[in-house]
Amino acid sequence: MFTKILIANRGEIACRVMRTAKKMGIRTVAVYSDADRDSLHVAMADEAVHIGAAPSRESYLCGDKILAAAKQTGAQAIHPGYGFLSENAGFARACDEAGIVFIGPPIGAIEAMGSKSAAKTIMEKAGVPLVPGYHGDDQSPAIIKQHADAMGYPVLLKAAAGGGGKGMRQVWSEKEFSAALDAAKREAMNAFGDDTMLVEKYLTQPRHVEIQVFCDNHERGVYLFERDCSVQRRHQKVVEEAPAPGMDPALRAAMGEAALKAAQAINYAGAGTVEFLLDIDGSFYFMEMNTRLQVEHPVTEMITHQDLVEWQLRVAANEPLPLTQEQLQIDGHSFEARIYAEDPDNDFLPVTGTLSYLDAPDEGDYVRVETGVRQGDEVSVYYDPMIAKLVVWGRDRDSALRRLQKALSEYRIGGMTTNLGFLYNLVSTEPFRAAELDTGFIEKHQSLIFQNSGDHLERFIPLAALYLALKQAQDAQALAPATDQHSPWNVADHWRTDGSRKHRFAINVHGEAHALLVEQTGSGAATRYKVTHAGKTTTLQGSLCGNQMVADMDGHRQKLQVNEDNNHISLYCFNHVLDFSRTLPDTGEADDQSLAGGLTAPMNGTLVAQLVSEGTEVEAGTPLLVMEAMKMEHTIKAPAKGTVKQFYFADGELVDGGALLVDFEVARAN
Template sequence: MFTKILIANRGEIACRVIKTARKLGILTVAVYSDADANSLHVNMADEAIYLGPSPSRESYLLEDNVIAAAIKTGAQAIHPGYGFLSENANFCRKCQQANITFIGPPVTAIEAMGSKSAAKTIMEAAKVPLVPGYHGDDQSEAVIKKAADDMGYPVLLKATAGGGGKGMRQVWSEAEFSEGLAAAKREAKSSFGDDTMLVEKYLTQPRHVEIQVFCDNYDNAVYLFERDCSVQRRHQKVIEEAPAFGMSDALRKAMGESAIKSAKAIGYQGAGTVEFLLDSDGSFYFMEMNTRLQVEHPVTELITGQDLVEWQLRVAANEKLPKTQEQLTINGHAFEARIYAEDTNNDFLPATGKLSFLQPPQESNYVRVDTGVRQGDEVSVFYDPMIAKLIVWDENRDKALQRLTKALAEYRISGVTTNIDFLYNLATCPPFINEDIDTSFIEKHHDQIFHCNAQILADELPMAALYIVLSDAKKASDAAKNTTDPHSPWNTTNAWRLNEAYIHHITLSHLDKEYPVIVEQKRQGSDSYYLITVEQRTYDCQGRINGNTLLFSNNGHRRSATIAQDNLKISLYHQGGVFNFIHVQPDCGDNSNQEAQNGLVAPMNGTVVSVLINAGDTVTTGQPLMIMEAMKMEHTIKAPTNGTVEVLFYAKGEMVDGGSELLSFTADNSTTESEKE
């Protein structure tokens, strides 16, 4: 076994590898950029080597610098994690030349699966089932489009060198093809330096099921069962679970054996994942093979009781697989939810900022949190915006899902916008609970997940209002204890009026609609109750706060909700999902926050990767004007209406702060009424 390894990665996966290395008594070397100088993975490692500036192409992607760091520190092997250099055949080759073990598959396997087109050719020869498609060498638009036309729309365009949803576009009609191909090629070129594309038939109701395989250097191979990764946005996974629901033993065995057949076809060694599309009729098709550890590997670890990073290290050190296929069993059910800094209400745009408050749920035998950040750390524009992976386990799917929703309700993050509320709503959505899931789940159930339907909010609005009243009363009581006159009227918040009822006037905003709420405080003996009026309906309520929980009764119906408050934002978590309210403050006439007029602003921190127009150009509604990139994601800035571009404030390659004005734009006042509609 190795005595020292270098981890050519950052964030949570670097921390994850360090934990297993420590358990095995292996010393670790971290690498870092300017942005990561004080990061958690650097502090956890035994040594750390500086690579370069913050952009990954100037640090983490510098193959020679990484290998030089390993040589300098005497590391015998390099663990690449996932992303960055993990599937880079040239880097693997350089490791061999430097007599450093690459903790992953051989060069030939990476090269074989590095091109999706070549991979499909190999799998076709190995008689692994494939989705109909074109993956030929002729890359002219006419040839690719003809293939799409022949197989029928919708189709999926994919970069052959891609991964993580980059360089990938769904095309629903012939009219969308040219624009979709151009965007996919541009993103592929930016992400991988290769814009070679393939096109395949897009199945409308498939599930994304992947098989974890492991091979050693002695021709032994096993599959560690499957993960369902169907819930995705932009082809990137959101919630994964293992085992996949609704799997018969026969189907599991058929997919597992096909995965091993795929691995053996390329002489595989180490950890790999074979991804399949599973259709509703039980047929399945090879998608691709990831020649590395997957982000979602923890769910497999929890249902099998195996440490997959330890397996990687042992295989790389030329040991045999720790278990045979017959010794592997499934125990219970696990979910993984990816906690991201992103604005789910704004097309999942990545967010940046300082983690001013960070409190994950308590870890236990049922709850695990894999992270690479601490309170006070920055989520920067340079890397993927993942904050953590929340993984839960229990003896069956229903109990594991309860663990997941409880843990999400307990997760507290301030300073950046996150997807926690979105994940909670998704996990409590009836179709998800009832296993009505395919790869278009989020789009199909958008209104339920985002609570877009008109709602009476008969419980939620009174709950939020009562929480404000009770919370203010508690704060006043705590403050009174520290004064010389605890009974002073200045220390009360009961809305006392001479000869009048105790009335609180509160305004709450939900989904951009404001609701005036009247809370009339009553007393019956030593107890208080509250008559809460919303939109001319009055509710007889009682309640008390116990830690982060509001115990609430509405007209005799008792319920409870977990409460999270961040300044004026109040979130109620209960079995119906999470409901977010803003406690609207009185308007004091401050207009300083009005948006800039006659301009278009950057939706996020990022880099301008393309400017598609010139100053003075006349543009039409929806016309692409600029393309920005941040955290591995591309965003197109489009004209809001017909008009003229007056001034461009940024050029290609320049960094932009979120909210900055990108260009000056004058709308065409002659736009017809039909165009406005």
């Protein structure tokens, strides 16, 4: 067994690998970029080596720098995690030539599965069922479109070298095809340096079910059952579970054996995942094979009670698989929810910023929190916006789901918008509880997932008003003279001679302004606050101690947590968080230059492409430019009919969130 390994990755997967390595008595070496100098994975490692600037192409994608770090520290093996160089055959070959073990499959297996087109050809020869499609060498747009037209729409465009939903587009009609192909090829080239595409028939109600396989170097292979990863947005998984609901033993065996057949066809060794589309009639089709550890591997670990990273290390050290197929059993049910810094109410755009407050659920035998960040860390534009993976286990699906809901309700993150509330709402819908899963789940049930937003505001805004009133009184008390506690100057209850004690607050919630009137009556423990908002009055009592607020609203007593950071306030209550800011008075110092007619960047990122020329007249909804942030493309569209007067950034330039991108003149109504 190795005595020292280097982890060629960052964030939660680097921390995950280190935990197993330490358990096995193996020393660990981290690598880090400028942006990650003070990160958790660097702190956890026994040693750490700086490898370059923040952009991954200058650090985590530089195989020569990573190999130099391994040689410098005497690491005997390199674990690539997932993403970055994990499926890079050239890097695996360089490790082999340097005499350093690559903790992954053989070079030939990576090459075979590195191209989705080549992989489908191999699987077809091996007798693994395939989705109808075109994955040929002729990449002319006309040929690709010809095959799409012949299959009939909808179709799915996919980057041959891709993964993680990048370079992938659904095309619903012939007229959308050319623009979708251009966008998919551009995103694929940006992400993988390869814009080779394939096109498949798009199944309208498929489930995404994948099989975890493991092979050693002694001609033994097993499958560790399946995971259902159907709940996705933008082709990226959001909630995964194991085992897949409704999977009968015969179908499980058929899919497991097909996955092993796929692995054996390329002489596989190590951890791999064979992904299938499972249709409503029980037929399944090979989609791709990932020659690495998957993000969602913890749910498999929870139901098999096996450490897959330990298996990886043992296989890489040429040991046989720890268990046979007959010895593997499914125990209970597990879910994983991916927690991202993103705004579900704004098309899931990624969010950057500082994690000013972070309070995760307690971990134990039933709850795992896989993360690579701590309170005070920054979520930057350079890497994936995942904050953590929340993993739970239960004796059956219902009990595991209840545990997931509870853990999500207890997760507190402040300083930025996250998808926590969205995740809670999603897993609480009746279709999810009933396991009515397919890859269009979120789009299909959007009204259910987002239906409570208005109800939440009606319930939470009075609580926000209570917090502001209590905080105002607390701040006033702190500034009062301490010489005489009985002095009237120390009274901070806003007493007035006319008996009316009213406060007016203005807050902003997701870009919407809300005016609040708070009338205070009584004093001391009997103080009451009547909050009027949008014509409705609510009576509250409460107290504030640190970040804990106790509120009694119309006889309903509850405990809430509050985090305030630079006027960004997060109010946590059970299964929801209200993020808001207090609108400060206008002092007349604001810039008088209106940006009306200008389109601003929704997040930090890079300008990828200008899609129209300056001076062009466009219709509402016309794509104007494309930005890339956190590995995903985002298209900025014309808000109305008008003229593009000027672009303020060139292709390839970095753009700050909120920066003016386009001078856009709205056409005058006739």
